[in-house]
Amino acid sequence: MxxxxxxxxxxxxxxxxxxxxxxxxxxTKVSKALQKDSISQEQAALPATPQTLTSDxxxxxDDDFNSVASSMDLGEEMSSSVDFGAGExxxxxxxxYQDDGAFDATAKDLAPKRKHFEVEFKVYSPQDIQSQQDTxxxxxxxxxxxxxxxxxxxxxxxxWNKERLIEQYMDNQEQMLDKAGLGQExxxxxxxxxxxxxxxxxxxxxxxxxxxxxxxxxxHRFCTDCYRQYxxxxxxxxxxxxxxxxxGDGCRKIIDAKSLDLLVPNELTDRYHQLLxxxxxxxxxxxxWCPAPNCVYAVECGVKKRDLNKIVPTxxxxxxxxxxxxxxxxxHQPCPCVLVKRWIKKCEDDSETANWISANTKExxxxxxxxxxxxxxxxxxxxxxxxxxCWMCMGLWSEHGTSWYNCNRFEERSGTDARDAQAKSRQSLxxxxxxxxxxxxxxxxxxxxxxxxxxxxxxxTLLQSTSGMSWIEVQFMEAASQALQQCRxxxxxxxxxxxxxxRNNQTEIFEDNQKDLEMAVENLSEMFEKPTDQLAGLKxxxxxxxxxxxxxxxxxxxxTAKNLKEETWKFNVELR
Amino acid sequence: MAGNKRLMKELxxxxxTPPPGCKISLENDDDxxxxxxxxxxxxxxxxxxxxxxxxxKIPKEYPFKPPVLNFKTKVYHPxxxxxxxxxxxxxxLRPDEWKxxxxxxxxxxxxxxxxxxxxxxDAVEQGIADQYKNNRxxxxxxxxxxxxxxxx
Ligand SMILES: [Zn+2]
Ligand SMILES: [Zn+2]
Ligand SMILES: [Zn+2]
Ligand SMILES: [Zn+2]
Ligand SMILES: [Zn+2]
Ligand SMILES: [Zn+2]
Numbered sequence: 001m002x003x004x005x006x007x008x009x010x011x012x013x014x015x016x017x018x019x020x021x022x023x024x025x026x027x028t029k030v031s032k033a034l035q036k037d038s039i040s041q042e043q044a045a046l047p048a049t050p051q052t053l054t055s056d057x058x059x060x061x062d063d064d065f066n067s068v069a070s071s072m073d074l075g076e077e078m079s080s081s082v083d084f085g086a087g088e089x090x091x092x093x094x095x096x097y098q099d100d101g102a103f104d105a106t107a108k109d110l111a112p113k114r115k116h117f118e119v120e121f122k123v124y125s126p127q128d129i130q131s132q133q134d135t136x137x138x139x140x141x142x143x144x145x146x147x148x149x150x151x152x153x154x155x156x157x158x159x160w161n162k163e164r165l166i167e168q169y170m171d172n173q174e175q176m177l178d179k180a181g182l183g184q185e186x187x188x189x190x191x192x193x194x195x196x197x198x199x200x201x202x203x204x205x206x207x208x209x210x211x212x213x214x215x216x217x218x219x220h221r222f223c224t225d226c227y228r229q230y231x232x233x234x235x236x237x238x239x240x241x242x243x244x245x246x247x248g249d250g251c252r253k254i255i256d257a258k259s260l261d262l263l264v265p266n267e268l269t270d271r272y273h274q275l276l277x278x279x280x281x282x283x284x285x286x287x288x289w290c291p292a293p294n295c296v297y298a299v300e301c302g303v304k305k306r307d308l309n310k311i312v313p314t315x316x317x318x319x320x321x322x323x324x325x326x327x328x329x330x331x332h333q334p335c336p337c338v339l340v341k342r343w344i345k346k347c348e349d350d351s352e353t354a355n356w357i358s359a360n361t362k363e364x365x366x367x368x369x370x371x372x373x374x375x376x377x378x379x380x381x382x383x384x385x386x387x388x389x390c391w392m393c394m395g396l397w398s399e400h401g402t403s404w405y406n407c408n409r410f411e412e413r414s415g416t417d418a419r420d421a422q423a424k425s426r427q428s429l430x431x432x433x434x435x436x437x438x439x440x441x442x443x444x445x446x447x448x449x450x451x452x453x454x455x456x457x458x459x460x461t462l463l464q465s466t467s468g469m470s471w472i473e474v475q476f477m478e479a480a481s482q483a484l485q486q487c488r489x490x491x492x493x494x495x496x497x498x499x500x501x502x503r504n505n506q507t508e509i510f511e512d513n514q515k516d517l518e519m520a521v522e523n524l525s526e527m528f529e530k531p532t533d534q535l536a537g538l539k540x541x542x543x544x545x546x547x548x549x550x551x552x553x554x555x556x557x558x559x560t561a562k563n564l565k566e567e568t569w570k571f572n573v574e575l576r
Numbered sequence: 577m578a579g580n581k582r583l584m585k586e587l588x589x590x591x592x593t594p595p596p597g598c599k600i601s602l603e604n605d606d607d608x609x610x611x612x613x614x615x616x617x618x619x620x621x622x623x624x625x626x627x628x629x630x631x632x633k634i635p636k637e638y639p640f641k642p643p644v645l646n647f648k649t650k651v652y653h654p655x656x657x658x659x660x661x662x663x664x665x666x667x668x669l670r671p672d673e674w675k676x677x678x679x680x681x682x683x684x685x686x687x688x689x690x691x692x693x694x695x696x697x698d699a700v701e702q703g704i705a706d707q708y709k710n711n712r713x714x715x716x717x718x719x720x721x722x723x724x725x726x727x728x
Binding site: 202203204205206222226229230233238240245247248249250251 | 581582585637639640641671672675676677678
């Protein structure tokens with residue numbers, strides 16, 4: 001069983017009294033899903049036994065997970081909620097089965113029943129993955145009455161599709177064994193090293209007496225030195241494991257784990273098994289390695305490639321990395337993978353035009369003195385003339401809170417002045433820069449926010465130890481800082497998304513949500529620039545603003561994801 | 577090193593009974609890892625009359641890693657790169673296809689076969705392959721021109 005799972009189970013112990021109908025409803029839904037789409041259900045299943053072979057399968061947590069793939073088809077009915085990282089802060093807004101008011105008074109009204117931007121997933125450790133493989137191998141080995149080494153090769157051959165393997169095997173055993181690189185008589189003759197006199201090795205041409213030799217049951221015999229060197233090179237230099245063939249000329253027989261263990265030194269067997277695990281995860285569409293450097297976890301998610309224009313499957317690893325299961329880039333909600341790819345490509349192509357944006361200094365729009373940005377907040381105040389303005393659009397800050405001002409929306413100039421090609425191309429560049437500016441700015445601001453938080457944290461610790469002040473609870477600042485990071489990450493991608501949106505009502509609603517989140521984020525970010533000694537007194541205010549930020553984020557993401565799922569967005573490009 | 581005894585034996589064999597149409601010598605007397613081959617094209621092929629110089633670089637890991645072949649004589653052929661490398665794309669030389677018992681004489685036999693019978697679907701020069709498929713006459717004309725210009 002997986003140990004590192006972040007999914008909450010909807011059993012009656014976590015459900016509150018007034019939510020008792022929930023798990024019931026859910027089970028019905030799951031069984032409906034199972035009937036409706038047993039094929040995708042099977043594919044999504046990791047440790048499950050083949051449906052066709054066992055009948056005693058209960059509604060355990062595995063089935064519960066299996067419904068992920070089918071839930072895509074059920075539209076609204078995403079069957080249960082998944083923690084989306086808010087658990088790292090103390091702003092918890094994610095649980096369907098959370099008791100009303102028991103945890104957070106506001107949780108109920110800001111958490112809709114099922115959030116459209118969330119997907120179910122599980123995180124697995126290397127041990128989990130190993131035992132999954134072992135379980136499946138043992139099951140199938142038992143069924144096919146084949147040794148587990150051969151079964152492993154068969155399973156890898158069909159990319160761990162048990163049903164297909166069993167079907168093809170039952171259909172034509174001989175052909176199946178052959179195609180997978182296994183000869184007949186796999187049960188006989190356990191692999192062993194044989195000393196052969198009068199034998200000439202076809203690889204090294206050695207023919208001395210007492211030569212140790214090895215052959216699999218295809219009878220391509222070579223001296224053990226050559227066999228070993230061949231395997232070593234495949235594993236070490238070529239990173240091959242699951243599909244290493246017999247060294248014999250033209251022979252397609254796959255080397256099995258038992259023969260390999262017999263021939264190569266321990267450190268190489270370890271590497272071999274590591275590589276096998278890699279291919280296991282690589283072979284399964286429902287499994288991906290966490291892309292964080294040095295992270296050993298893999299994530300399982302039922303979202304398929306074909307669904308990626310309808311959902312952005314952000315998953316959260318044990319190592320705290322949030323990434324997109326579709327493309328393994330860092331979390332890019334609400335923007336779908338295709339648009340992300342397009343946007344990144346565009347930014348690379350146009351990097352020169354856009355370079356000036358990353359500059360850290362600008363001039364005050366009123367008195368022209370140089371202003372440096374050192375915090376994440378975009379609300380700037382000129383030291384000299386006290387002009388308050390917005391870093392992104394250089395407009396008056398006082399107008400940003402008003403309903404008629406749009407810092408985030410690109411106002412296309414009306415037709416008359418964009419008639420000739422030059423004006424058109426200038427306008428399209430302006431449009432791109434508008435969005436790129438905001439995209440890049442949030443990336444930069446997120447960094448600056450983090451810097452300033454760490455500085456503040458250090459200052460507070462210092463203040464406490466030098467002044468003998470009582471310990472100040474700084475947890476709330478940590479939470480605020482994390483919320484800022486998350487919200488800026490989201491905001492950043494809203495601009496890439498908006499760049500590809502066609503102008504219509506729905507887009508305007510999106511921009512309103514975006515603007516609300518912008519303001520919420522700037523208000524919170526601003527607090528970090530307050531003098532350190534005032535921060536303790538601002539705890540409640542900061543916590544409120546943090547909660548508000550997260551709420552705005554959820555609203556924006558949920559609305560966007562819902563429309564994505566229903567395919568109601570109008571884009572100015574094809575989603576290809 | 578396992579390769580040495582094997583390589584000496586291969587060299588001796590290739591020199592005493594060379595593969596059809598091939599003459600083999602060492603590029604430098606003290607370097608067994610660099611072979612020099614002169615290959616005469618089959619007389620029934622469009623390259624007939626051409627003598628092609630091929631350099632074979634043998635990796636230290638031979639025979640666990642395949643040898644590398646370069647045409648030193650320019651040849652107009654879909655499977656040979658039209659550059660200073662003159663690399664030939666051969667299935668059996670790919671790391672996942674190469675097997676240690678394979679011998680250089682096997683490789684040379686295959687090279688000569690492919691030379692005579694281009695494999696346009698496995699081409700490294702797409703332009704030449706397209707011409708080979710769609711305008712054989714023109715292809716043969718250029719190929720023969722090149723033989724006269726470079727391979728005589
Ligand atoms: Zn040997
Ligand atoms: Zn074999
Ligand atoms: Zn991770
Ligand atoms: Zn993605
Ligand atoms: Zn100023
Ligand atoms: Zn602005």
